[in-house]
Amino acid sequence: MKRWIISIVIFSTFLFSSNFEKIAYNYFYALVNENYKVAYNLSSNIMKQHLPIEKIKKIWQQITSTYGKFEKIVKLQIIEKPPYKVFIFTSKFKKSNLNISITLNKEGKIDGLFFSPAQNVEYKIPQYVKSDKFVEKDVKVGDLPGKLTIPKEHTKYAVILIHGSGPQDMDETIGPNKIFKDIAYALSSNNIAVLRYNKRTLYQANENITIKEEIINDVLKAIKLLKDYNYKEIYLLGHSLGAYVAPYIATINDNISGLILLAPPARNLEDVIADQLKFLQNTSNEILQKLQELKENKIPNDEFVLGAKAKYWYDLRSYNPLKYLGKVKTLILFGKNDYQVTLKDYNIFKEHLTNNTKIILFNGLTHLFIPGEKTPNAYLIENHVDAKVIDEIIKFIKN
Structure with a gap:
């Protein structure tokens, strides 16, 4: 199956919080794309003397012959060392990880380039x-590997974590961040059991997959698993696409006590993604036109749009959460610095709140509910789900 939708779009381009950040990225990708003249032109005069074009080329060829082909950035660290600013790109190559440190002087010129072996990014x-308040147990949700974090004290509360779009592991790992692991450990530290598991699209390559096969059927299996463990109050916590379909699941299963929706789209996904692409400023009018035709039902069912067949998009519309709010108590959370599911969606939900629905907007938080600026680059900086978000979820579950 083609890799698709929101989780892939976020890394299709870069926006920059500063000109220095833009220069560092440009230099990094000049190396990756073997545009050595571009790298040379971004360098300071002293750097140009030490690293002429042929020497830059030779160094990079040595790197790729040793470490293999560059695959992706897994982490970004920015260090201030006045008058310098250092950007450390922890990068995954085919054979192993490598730290690539790019130093900029106060004029915004590259003044240093260093390489050092990098360990795998470890979760902190x-x-x-x-950690002494819970244990973690390996489980299976149907045929999918998962983990259940179980408080040491008896509890009646349990939460199922539902992924956003695209292939996702049980921790919803994005860059160096593991937001589902943060949430699971935080809730279980507060006497709430949490079930998380690898998403089906991490394994299943099926161009004809539906949202039921992608998400819903496995959530129903997860509910049954928690019932077998005798948890009395089961909550669904969905993120992005997972939050979009969670209210529907609560209408077809009577075992759900409440919903926590993190950044749920209120609009059809083709509208959400069109806005996202416009924000990223890296898309053609042809793609936006294709999304508009999709919105107007003009695309044949089996034609691909952004990696998924049109019939997948058409089917998604029937699960719009606004149709299903109100059956159970619901907490809806948004981050003000979320460029993927934006204030447009927040304001729509505000207009459709029911008596048992609460909505909160957090300043300074991204789509991952970690502190950061309104750019995709924030996802590459190591952080954790904000404690304020955790506190609101705990208060909501325990009423």
Whole structure:
């Protein structure tokens, strides 16, 4: 199956919080794309003396012969060392990881380039997690590997985490961040069991997959698993696409006590993604026209649009969460710096709130509910789900 929709679009381009950041990225990708003249032109005069074009080329060829082909950036760290600013790109190559450090002087010229072996990015437990309060158990949700974090004290509360779009692991790993792991450990530190599992599209290559096969059927299996563990109150916590379909699941299964929706789209996804692409400023009018035709039902069912067949998009419309709000108590959370599911969706939900629905907008948080600026680059900076978000979820579940 072609890799698709929101989770892939976010890394299709870069927006920059500063001109220095843009220069560092341009230099990095000049190396990756073997545009050595571009890298040379971005360099300071001293750097040009030490690294002429042929030497840059030779160094990069040595790197790729040793580490293999560059695959992706897994982490970005920015260090201030006045008058310098250092950008450390932890990068995944075919054979192993490598730190590529690019130093800029105060004029915005490249003044240093260093390479060093990098370990795999290790998860750091957030300060709000109390590891002695729970245990973690390997489980299976149908045929999908998962983990159940179980509080050591008896509890009646349990939460199922539902992924956003695209192939996702159980931690919803994006760059160095693992937002589902943060949430699972935080809630279980507060006497709430949490079930998370690998998403089906991490394994299943099927161009004809539907949202039921992608998400819904597995959530129903997860509910049954928690019932077998005798949890009395089961909550669904969905992120992005997972939040979009969670209210529907609550209408077809009577075991759901409440919903937590993180950045749920209120509009059809073709509208959400069109706005996202416009924000990223890296798309052709042809793609936007294709999304408009999709919106007007003019695309044949089996034609691909952004990696998914048109019939997948058409089917998604029937699960719009606004149709299903109100059956159970619901907490809806948005980040003000979310460029993927935006204030447009937040305002639509505000207009459709029911008596048992609460909505909160957090300043300074991204689509991942971590602190960061309104750019895709924020996802590459290591961080954790904000403690304020965790506190609101816990209060909501425990009423």
